[in-house]
Every structure is written in C-alpha cells, then in structure tokens.
Amino acid sequence: MASTTPSIAFLTLLTALLASAAAGDYVLYNSEVLMPGQNLTNRPHHLAMQKNCDLVLHHSGKPVWNSNTTISGSVIGTECYATLKQNGEFVVRRDVHYILWSSAKKTKKGKFALVLDTAGHLGIYGQRRWSSNNPKESTSPPATLPGQVLPTSEYILHSGRRLMLGRKLKYGEFELGLSRSCNLEINSTKSGKTLWQTNTKSASTCFVELESNGELMVKHGSQKLWSSNRKGSSGRYVAALRFDGRFAVYGPMLWSIGRDGTEWIAVNNFQPRPAVDWFEEKIIKWGMD
Ligand SMILES: *[C@@H]1O[C@H](CO)[C@@H](O)[C@H](O)[C@H]1NC(C)=O
Ligand SMILES: *[C@@H]1O[C@H](CO)[C@@H](O)[C@H](O)[C@H]1NC(C)=O
Ligand SMILES: *[C@@H]1O[C@H](CO)[C@@H](O)[C@H](O)[C@H]1NC(C)=O
Numbered sequence: 001m002a003s004t005t006p007s008i009a010f011l012t013l014l015t016a017l018l019a020s021a022a023a024g025d026y027v028l029y030n031s032e033v034l035m036p037g038q039n040l041t042n043r044p045h046h047l048a049m050q051k052n053c054d055l056v057l058h059h060s061g062k063p064v065w066n067s068n069t070t071i072s073g074s075v076i077g078t079e080c081y082a083t084l085k086q087n088g089e090f091v092v093r094r095d096v097h098y099i100l101w102s103s104a105k106k107t108k109k110g111k112f113a114l115v116l117d118t119a120g121h122l123g124i125y126g127q128r129r130w131s132s133n134n135p136k137e138s139t140s141p142p143a144t145l146p147g148q149v150l151p152t153s154e155y156i157l158h159s160g161r162r163l164m165l166g167r168k169l170k171y172g173e174f175e176l177g178l179s180r181s182c183n184l185e186i187n188s189t190k191s192g193k194t195l196w197q198t199n200t201k202s203a204s205t206c207f208v209e210l211e212s213n214g215e216l217m218v219k220h221g222s223q224k225l226w227s228s229n230r231k232g233s234s235g236r237y238v239a240a241l242r243f244d245g246r247f248a249v250y251g252p253m254l255w256s257i258g259r260d261g262t263e264w265i266a267v268n269n270f271q272p273r274p275a276v277d278w279f280e281e282k283i284i285k286w287g288m289d
Helices: 009-018
Strands: 027-029 032-036 041-044 047-051 056-059 062-066 082-083 090-094 097-100 112-116 122-125 128-131 156-157 163-164 170-171 172-176 183-189 192-196 206-210 217-221 221-226 237-242 247-250 253-260 265-270
Touching: 027 032, 027 082, 027 206, 032 183, 041 112, 041 163, 056 265, 112 237, 112 247, 156 206, 163 237, 170 237, 172 206, 172 237
Parallel strands: none
Antiparallel strands: 027 112, 032 082, 041 047, 047 056, 056 062, 082 090, 090 097, 112 122, 122 253, 128 247, 156 237, 163 206, 170 172, 172 183, 183 192, 206 217, 217 221, 237 247, 253 265
16 A cells, blocks of 8 residues: 555545545534645635645735645645644644644544634634534535535634524534524524424523533523533633534634734643633624623
C-alpha cells in the first residue's frame, strides 16, 4: 500500500474513508476532512485548505493567520488535507501520515468539533459531553456539488447564550426550537416528523441555555424544566445541531485562534478570562433577548 505517488488514488481512498465537510459548513467533526480547495465558511469568514497545502484563516476576506505549510513545485497540492483527530488535535497532513502542521494541544480520545464562529474565531471544543438520543438520520454531511453552497443559518448555541422562544437553530432539513408550550424539539422539515423532544411544558417565557460547565437546560426564569445532566469543567462550550439530526454538546474549548487587540493568535490551554475578553466581543447577538 506504500506509494510515493499518492494523488488521485490516495484521495479517492481518503474520500471513501472520510467525509468531506459540506460547502457552507462552519463546523468540522472528527473523521471529516477539509480537502484542497475546500473551506469552512461563516458569513464573510473562511478557513481554507488551499491547493498549495497552506491552511489560511480569512477574516472578512483578509488573511489573518496561516499554517505556513505552502508547498511549491509541480506536485502542488492534491495530497494535502486538514482533519480533526480523535485526541482533539487539528492537523494539516500530506500523504496519509506526514504531518505538516498541528494545533499541538492533545487530550483524551473522544469526539470533538472545530467551529468557525460568526466573529471569525476558530475553536476546538471537546470532548462531546452529551447528545440527543434520536437515531442518526445520515452518516455524513450532505454532499454538495462544486460551487453549490448550503443555505447558511445558525446551528450553534454558545455557552452563556440563550435560545429564546421563536428562535430556531437550522441545519439542512433539521430545525431545533421551543414550541409555544416550552417543549424543546428537533423537527425534520422533510418528513414533518419530530425526531426528538424534551417533553417539557410550561406557561411561557421559557428558553434554552447552555451553561459554562456544558449543562444544557430548558428554563423558565431560574426554574429548570429539563437538563442534559452532563457537566464538565468550566470553560467555553458549544451545542451543535448536527448533519445527522442530533443535537450535541462539545467542550470545553481546548485551543483557538482569535483576535487579541489587532493581532490574531493561536492559544493553547485556553482559560476563559472574565470581563474584557476578545472571544466574548461580538459573538452571536442572534438568539439573545
Ligand atoms: C470556499 O468554498 C466555496 C464552495 O466550494 C467556494 O465557492 C469559495 O470560493 C471558497 N472560498 C475560499 C476563500 O476558498
Ligand atoms: C507563519 O509565519 C509567519 C512569518 O514568519 C509567522 O509570523 C507566523 O507566526 C507563522 N505561523 C505559524 C502558524 O507558525
Ligand atoms: C415541530 O413539529 C411539530 C409538528 O408538526 C409542530 O407542532 C412544532 O411546532 C414544531 N416545532 C418547532 C420548534 O418548530
């Protein structure tokens, strides 16, 4: 199987083993890859796996960070890809095993999510703390043709944020939101079916909240109507409506690239800082009161 000329055969094999992120996605899960020419996209922000093997983060169209892994010459880039490993490490690889760049922060084996958020920051969250228990509706993100972009909508709830009644997270055919009677539901707009629900009921003013310990709750004021009953250490978490129709909580944040003043930096061992915090800045006005 060892070969010095990987390219097409290698990529065919890789594509068969791993799912590519769909165009318009801004989350990459374990065992998904960003192939050369693909990118994560959130509004004007992109994380692009370029054909020359360089991984580049663009903020409002401007490159702000790159992995410095450009390969020049005639073999230009069919054999590079970026992927998120089961230990939470994000890597740019060449051929199957050769690592060109790594986020370096590793942890216990588990499920992770790499998220490009609405402010253009990139974060690795995990392990997975909780998931809704509905059967998976699909095993990989929807296939997209070159040039085709999925409609972009919010499908992530960040810790410290609320999803109010009337707001929904949407990914493809899936929608997650509260019914008028405070039942949290995942619906498929394709089948018209409710795939999962909390079976909660209340008069009014309920909301969904993701705590800074990863606990997901349906609340009415300070009263808990439902809880995921899964907690981790304090940090930044995300709850994602996934391509398979499940809702899952990942965190705390392990590693990130964000803006510190005018500089864009990669941060290991991320510790949430209270008050003035670049990550807090402008994230998600959406979904708040
Ligand atoms: C990101 O991918 C989309 C869809 O494949 C493509 O149209 C777009 O040009 C890409 N953007 C960048 C910055 O690579
Ligand atoms: C890439 O190279 C530039 C210029 O030498 C440097 O400032 C930057 O930190 C490097 N990025 C990484 C990810 O090593
Ligand atoms: C989910 O579907 C049910 C049945 O069609 C509907 O009554 C409910 O309002 C939907 N929930 C949300 C949050 O859209």
